[in-house]
Amino acid sequence: MAKKTPIEFWFDFSSPYAYLAAMQIADMAEEHDRTVVWRPFLLGVVFKENGSAPLTKQPMKAAYMNHDVERFARLYDIDFKWPGTFPLPTQAAARAYYWLEQQNPALAADFVAVVFDALFARNRDISDPATVLDIAEKMGADRAALAAALDDDAVKDKLKAVCAEAVERGIFGAPMTIVDGEMFWGADRLWMVEEWLESGGW
Amino acid sequence: MAKKTPIEFWFDFSSPYAYLAAMQIADMAEEHDRTVVWRPFLLGVVFKENGSAPLTKQPMKAAYMNHDVERFARLYDIDFKWPGTFPLPTQAAARAYYWLEQQNPALAADFVAVVFDALFARNRDISDPATVLDIAEKMGADRAALAAALDDDAVKDKLKAVCAEAVERGIFGAPMTIVDGEMFWGADRLWMVEEWLESGGW
Numbered sequence: 001m002a003k004k005t006p007i008e009f010w011f012d013f014s015s016p017y018a019y020l021a022a023m024q025i026a027d028m029a030e031e032h033d034r035t036v037v038w039r040p041f042l043l044g045v046v047f048k049e050n051g052s053a054p055l056t057k058q059p060m061k062a063a064y065m066n067h068d069v070e071r072f073a074r075l076y077d078i079d080f081k082w083p084g085t086f087p088l089p090t091q092a093a094a095r096a097y098y099w100l101e102q103q104n105p106a107l108a109a110d111f112v113a114v115v116f117d118a119l120f121a122r123n124r125d126i127s128d129p130a131t132v133l134d135i136a137e138k139m140g141a142d143r144a145a146l147a148a149a150l151d152d153d154a155v156k157d158k159l160k161a162v163c164a165e166a167v168e169r170g171i172f173g174a175p176m177t178i179v180d181g182e183m184f185w186g187a188d189r190l191w192m193v194e195e196w197l198e199s200g201g202w
Numbered sequence: 203m204a205k206k207t208p209i210e211f212w213f214d215f216s217s218p219y220a221y222l223a224a225m226q227i228a229d230m231a232e233e234h235d236r237t238v239v240w241r242p243f244l245l246g247v248v249f250k251e252n253g254s255a256p257l258t259k260q261p262m263k264a265a266y267m268n269h270d271v272e273r274f275a276r277l278y279d280i281d282f283k284w285p286g287t288f289p290l291p292t293q294a295a296a297r298a299y300y301w302l303e304q305q306n307p308a309l310a311a312d313f314v315a316v317v318f319d320a321l322f323a324r325n326r327d328i329s330d331p332a333t334v335l336d337i338a339e340k341m342g343a344d345r346a347a348l349a350a351a352l353d354d355d356a357v358k359d360k361l362k363a364v365c366a367e368a369v370e371r372g373i374f375g376a377p378m379t380i381v382d383g384e385m386f387w388g389a390d391r392l393w394m395v396e397e398w399l400e401s402g403g404w
Contacts, residue, residue: 050262053255060252060374064385071384074404075397172262182273183266188390195277202276 006035007193008178010171012043013090013126016069016080018175019116021187023078025177026109028190032197034179038101038112040094043174045163050172054087072187079121088119091159092129092150096136098158099149107139114139208237209395210380212373214245215292215328218271218282220377221318223389225280227379228311230392234399236381240303240314242296245376247365252374256289274389281323290321290329293361294352298334300360301351302343309341316341 007029011018029036047054055062066082073080093115100108114135118124124131129150137143149155165171170183177184177193180201184193196202209231213220231238249256257264268284275282295317302310316337320326326333331352339345351357372385379386379395382403386395398404 046262051255051259052263053253057253058374060248060369060372061254063372064374064387067385068387071404075394167262170262170265172260172266183269185266185270186390188388188394191393192277192390202273 004032004034005180006037008037008039008176010039010041010166010176010178011174013040013093013115013119014087015043015174016065016082016120017072017187019080019120020069020072020076020078021175021177021190022112022116023076024190025175025193026113028194028197034197036109038097038109039162039166040090040097040112040159041163041166041171041174042090042094042159046166046172049167052172056087079117081121081123083119083123083125085125085127088125088127090127092132093126094159094162095150095155096132096146098162099146099152099155100136100141103141107141111136111139111141206234206236207382208239210239210241210378212241212243212368212378212380213376215242215295215317215321216289217245217376218267218322219274219389221282221322222271222274222278222280223377223379223392224314224318225278226392227377227395228315230396230399236399238311240299240311241364241368242292242299242314242361243365243368243373243376244292244296244361248368248374251369254374258289281319283323283325285321285325285327287327287329290327292329294331294334295328296361296364297352297357298338298348300364301348301354301357302338305343309343313338313341313343 007025009022009025011022026036055065070080097108097111100111115126115132118131118135119126126132129147133143133147136146173185175187177189179193179196182196182201209227211224211227213224228238257267272282299310299313302313317328317334320333320337321328328334335345335349338348375387377389379391381395381398384398384403
């Protein structure tokens, strides 16, 4: 039997639906003998490329989402509180992720969950690099080295390359779960991802 | 026990996701002792109101949808072929629906399924009023009376009022399934609708 490919999970740290899905995708992957490749990117970059209007410009959709995210979290019994500032820039968190991934992939994966929890359950301002450094340091990362990395051109270029890859591959929203080359958009598609994992595709 | 409220199903006849969902919502309603109130409306009206970009302006999302709709139909084993012209105007079909609903609600409900099938399984141009008349006549409707109704101001006003209601209630996309006042957007949310119907809400 061919080796099972990893599940790619593309997200922006500021997406509440990505938060709701991230909390489950790791378990789902493990259950089906797959690993997860975490791919934080910047939604703003693909929105611009794709001509998508941000939610702040779509009041009806934004009102729906406000209600829906809370309903979704209640159903899954996931802690959720709207951040004081939303949406918010996520460059620092995403750059930190890619630096951590190079150092220690397991820690980087945990970092995803802790950052999401900080933003959407504890109202911590993860757009502030100091918050990102606090989180990573508490998890055992080298604060000074990470602080330097956040301003390092190589790390910035890595995130730029990831965003360019998102555009190239047509990843127009988040979360985007990719299994065997198949893209599934949204936290509400995890049932279909599971169907794919169980059936091997159709 | 309080009487169960009907399930409202808001859609545009040109939405393939509405087609995929319509094929299932009637069964789901019956299973849970509910009726369906069919509410065809014009997506263009709410897109304009909400500032949403049509898919033709969002190439990455459109490419995803092209693939996803076919995949969705395969999974559910529903006949699906992209119409020769897409998207297309659906005023005639929607107006016909509301006239039929007044005459014969059961026939009107069947009309929804037959029009969807004509468009998405048989590539018939339902933007043409003659096609709509052919379909309705074959189902037993009075062709001449319906032809007159399509140009009747009262029927046109009914569709306008429904579109205004969609805007008023924040129905920004299709399909929108409404159960007990809760809106669920998308064919991919039927699992959540079912969860709501089974649990009575959360």
